[in-house]
Amino acid sequence: MEIAKPYLLFLGDAPDALAAKTAAGVVDWRRDWCVGQLRLPGCKADVGLPDLDVAGAVAAGAKTLVIGVVNAGGVLPEHWIDQIVLALESGLDVASGLHGRLSSFPRIAEAAKRHGRALHDVRHASERFATGKGVKRPGRRLLTVGTDCSVGKKYAALALEAEMTARGLDAEFRATGQTGVLIAGRGVAVDAVVADFISGAAEWLTPAADPAHWDVVEGQGSLFHPSFAGVTLGLLHGAQPDAFVVCHEPTRTTMRGVPHPLPSIGQVIEATVAAGRLTNPEIRCVGLAINTSALDETEARATLDAAAAVHGLPASDPVRFGVGPIVDRLIATFP
């Protein structure tokens, strides 16, 4: 599955900027793939692209309408369907990361069929996977892991890809969640895969490659999250990373959505090495990506310095200070 580019980003009637964060993520990392944004009356989000209607986007070369907004409940509301059908009739494919399938709406399914257009439901894997084999593959892999969900694993992976590429390394972001798949134009939402095939899906996503190639794999969940640790472990075993980066949000006190306390960075390093060793005995931590957005700059630097000193690892905030020190360490460790 490969989503055709460039994109027209659909913002619908997003009630605020946060509702359109999928679109914002695509613009942050793949601005060149976006010809414009399509907003309905009442839309309060703006991702800084030219406002285009479907006809204008087609004229500008768009190939896919990407649903870049979530509605309350994650459901596609009826009043978005006219524009989606119009896009299909005008020759665009449509891609969505919402829970419900685009094809579950009869008007959408019928328009796609009539006009021969593709519907990409990136939350639902269309591939059939084998079970994981656990056998070491050539090529190098880096995985971002987290003390919790939603601590910046996708952002860190994309920042690492950008910095590694800028340094001349052969690096490619590998998406494992629906927003990541829209940003990368392909990938697999591993949390939507049937449980038996989690590690197999990760193996499929990061196939054998040139020995100098790096797959930079977006992590999911946390080994310490009671809802999702199974996904995290299957992804770790399938990705068989040579290197990992721990992502952390230092002001969070409980795991997202549950009352459990956050593990320490040290616990996450230890658990990731212990479990990851099963498919890559050489696995090692190469850095810490700490989200300091809740801290002022002095506090942020002090937090990063303290974490770096405690763990003997480069620590940075990818958004605020970039991932340069982590890539330095990666290059030094894997010459």
Added chain:
Amino acid sequence: MEIAKPYLLFLGDAPDALAAKTAAGVVDWRRDWCVGQLRLPGCKADVGLPDLDVAGAVAAGAKTLVIGVVNAGGVLPEHWIDQIVLALESGLDVASGLHGRLSSFPRIAEAAKRHGRALHDVRHASERFATGKGVKRPGRRLLTVGTDCSVGKKYAALALEAEMTARGLDAEFRATGQTGVLIAGRGVAVDAVVADFISGAAEWLTPAADPAHWDVVEGQGSLFHPSFAGVTLGLLHGAQPDAFVVCHEPTRTTMRGVPHPLPSIGQVIEATVAAGRLTNPEIRCVGLAINTSALDETEARATLDAAAAVHGLPASDPVRFGVGPIVDRLIATFP
């Protein structure tokens, strides 16, 4: 989902006894639920039940035809369909643990609809699950875990249920795999659940209960199996067991289906406690269930004695010597 009892067990044209091991498992543990076996010409399996045709089984009170045999490839062959359709026409439901859905065969789907009968595809969860909450629930839970797949976790759990019930404990087997679901008449094949919901499915399967009640939960996979460890971890977190029993096959040299070496019993105890603590800080190992079928009786007893001494835990072979010592320990630990 509850499969109506009693059962007529369909053995098809099983080429050998192993092909009918699902049926054999049902007979081993739920003989009272079985009115007979239905065999096609050429069938080489015999699970020791009266041979009945569909009409005879209906007369004997059967409510469900259970597909107790696997075909090569796990696919339902065309030449079984006549008997399945006849069963539906005669008022039986049909239950299957095969990969393909019964309803994917038009003649079967149509007959079920026409006669208002249920089709139970136990490998495909029909429930919708929530994500796991990780919050401690009342009631007690025991989980069987393994050094590998296919080392006797289901058998051990069923043997524990039987022994605990015989001692007057309130104990119930909770099935997590397709054969287990057919034996229990309900449950969920957790490896067939969408990855995001593994621990949620386990929570659903073992709900809050009377403080003295024991759910005896069938384990899946192994924390050390590179294909399936994610399922194992999600099940462990969702089941939040108070007690676990490690199942082991001492002559196996590599993990089933992959070249990885087997972990030691000690490694499995350590990893299970470390991971299980997340949702139940009091988790502890109460025994070892060791499959000694490849050993003679002297070797078997020596193996069990050595394991018991090394780990300070009761060790038994559930098939050969029963699980009495493990239940002794369980009762002593949880008075």
